[in-house]
Structure formats: structure tokens, C-alpha cells
Amino acid sequence: MKTGSGIELTDQQIELLLGDLIDRYGYDFTDYSRASFKRRVTRLMDQDRFLSFAEFRFRLIDDASYLTRFVEQVTVNVTEMFRDPHFYRTLREQILPVLATWPMIRIWHAGCSTGEEVYSLAILLKEANLQHKAVQYATDINPSVLQTARAGIFPLSQMKQYSENYILSGGRADFSSYYTAQYSSAKFDESLGKRVVLATHNLVSDGTFNEFQLILCRNVMIYFDKALQDKAMRLFYDSLETLGYLALGSKETIKFTSMAHKYKQLEGRERIWRKIA
CATH class of the missing domain: 3.40.50.150 (Vaccinia Virus protein VP39)
Incomplete structure (x- = not known):
């Protein structure tokens, strides 16, 4: 999948990112739809103008404050009134x-x-x-x-x-x-x-x-x-x-x-x- 900057994210890179999130922060997104997760990561990389996946990955691992923005953009807010x-x-x-x-x-x-x-x-x-x-x-x-x-x-x-x-x-x-x-x-x-x-x-x-x-x-x-x-x-x-x-x-x-x-x-x-x- 190519971003607006022409960066194509591979399945292997997405798996690396999922592993980073668990190892560094304890967030487990492995049950997310891979296609949906990849789309949301791609959109975030476009919005924040990262030039490479390596740059994005380093920022996420190295800057704990950036995790908040990542979670904001990636989490799926699915809810409804009187659910269940x-x-x-x-x-x-x-x-x-x-x-x-x-x-x-x-x-x-x-x-x-x-x-x-x-x-x-x-x-x-x-x-x-x-x-x-x-x-x-x-x-x-x-x-x-x-x-x-x-x-x-x-x-x-x-x-x-x-x-x-x-x-x-x-x-x-x-x-x-x-x-x-x-x-x-x-x-x-x-x-x-x-x-x-x-x-x-x-x-x-x-x-x-x-x-x-x-x-x-x-x-x-x-x-x-x-x-x-x-x-x-x-x-x-x-x-x-x-x-x-x-x-x-x-x-x-x-x-x-x-x-x-x-x-x-x-x-x-x-x-x-x-x-x-």
C-alpha cells in the first residue's frame, strides 16, 4: 500500500509495528483487521509527513508522547446506544x-x-x-x-x-x-x-x-x-x-x-x- 508520499507499507512492516506496540507500550492490536490497521497507519504517516517507514517507526518507539496521537488515529470507535x-x-x-x-x-x-x-x-x-x-x-x-x-x-x-x-x-x-x-x-x-x-x-x-x-x-x-x-x-x-x-x-x-x-x-x-x- 502506497502512501501519498509514495511509501508502500508491507505486511512485514505492519507485523513489526504490532510487535513494537506490544513490546514497548503493552498495546495489543493483533486482533485488529490487518487491512484496516494498515489503512489507518498509512493515513497517519501521510498526515504527519513521514518520509519513510523507518522514520515513523523510530518516532513511535522513541517518543512516548506520540503514542497518544497514534492511538487516537488508529483505534476504531465502534459503539451504539443500548448496545447489548x-x-x-x-x-x-x-x-x-x-x-x-x-x-x-x-x-x-x-x-x-x-x-x-x-x-x-x-x-x-x-x-x-x-x-x-x-x-x-x-x-x-x-x-x-x-x-x-x-x-x-x-x-x-x-x-x-x-x-x-x-x-x-x-x-x-x-x-x-x-x-x-x-x-x-x-x-x-x-x-x-x-x-x-x-x-x-x-x-x-x-x-x-x-x-x-x-x-x-x-x-x-x-x-x-x-x-x-x-x-x-x-x-x-x-x-x-x-x-x-x-x-x-x-x-x-x-x-x-x-x-x-x-x-x-x-x-x-x-x-x-x-x-x-
Whole structure:
């Protein structure tokens, strides 16, 4: 594949890059589609005007600060509202009633991407009459996706799917009452984002910044090797109040981490654990 500068990236170079990311930083992108990964690396090399793959590789290995830009450009921000509806039904029926017993509810979306899950939970909180005493902290390493989350504007073409997800999650309202159609976009009610704090945060290098009753980090750590997963789990443990909840993605687990014995998993198929120690 040739870049705008005429540089052609080989499969061998991509494998070298994948190995560098694991060895130097602990980021594991080996499950990414190779074609997609190569396209994104190529585009980044064009944007930042590298003259050779060797120059690009040296910069990535030698300059830890450049990793942030690399991850911003290469990560695939795939998300949707009420993704995995049964997960949201569990939040609605089992988790929120417990959180309601706290005088103040602090929730952290770690790796929030463009914010669809943040708005999904805002709707759950509103319907449970808990929005007035809940604050959602939504963080991501990529500042550009946070701009989308802040605007609360999503493609109108997705609303049919989101409405179906919402109903499967136990929602009973008219989903369209939560947004206003504007040409090809849907703008969600500003009241849903009123108690949302958005900020950049790197799970690999940044520390804890509050004590939460619920932390959601779904489909983020599948790109971390075991050492980084352990580091993130320690961060979540330090950030979670005793008896608080940690929710991960459907392919993620804390079972093999150093923190496993400090949690108890909820019964059922959902990847939700409660901090017990």
C-alpha cells in the first residue's frame, strides 16, 4: 500500500509495528483487521509527513508522547446506544435500584468513545428518577470523539436500531421523545448531557480522579496485554467505592487479573462485578 508520499507499507512492516506496540507500550492490536490497521497507519504517516517507514517507526518507539496521537488515529470507535440490550436491562433492573440507596451517584465511563453509551445511561437514570443526584464522568484518550459526545448529535439513520435496542432493554417511553430530528442527524435533549463531565484520560498513564459507585469500561481492554489489563484493573479498584460495580465488555473478564479475588461477579451472563474487599 502506497502512501501519498509514495511509501508502500508491507505486511512485514505492519507485523513489526504490532510487535513494537506490544513490546514497548503493552498495546495489543493483533486482533485488529490487518487491512484496516494498515489503512489507518498509512493515513497517519501521510498526515504527519513521514518520509519513510523507518522514520515513523523510530518516532513511535522513541517518543512516548506520540503514542497518544497514534492511538487516537488508529483505534476504531465502534459503539451504539443500548448496545447489548440485556446488559442495559440488568443495569435498569438490578444495578440502579442499589445505586439509588446512595445519597450521590458517581459513574465513570472509561473509554466512552463518541458517547452513545453515556446518553443511554442518562436515559436510564432519567427514567429511574435518579438523574438529579447522579454525575457521569465520560473519558477517552481521543479528544475528537469527546467533541461528538459533547454535542449529543448522532446519525438519524441509526435511530431505528437504537430504538429497538432501547425497547429490548426494558424501555417503555417513545424513544423519539429523547431527540429532535435535524435533517440527517438526531440531536439528543440537552438535559441528558447536563450532568455529564467530559475529559481526556489515558487508562495506561493517568491516575484515579474520584471515587465511583459504577465504572463502565466496555470493549476497551481487549486491546491491552495482561500487564496493561492489570494496571487498568488496579486503577478501577482504586477508583471504585466498596460494594460499587465494575462493568466490562462481553469478551472481557477480570478472572485472570490480580484483582479478581476482590470482586464477585453478578449471577447471569453479564460481565458485571461488585467490589467486595
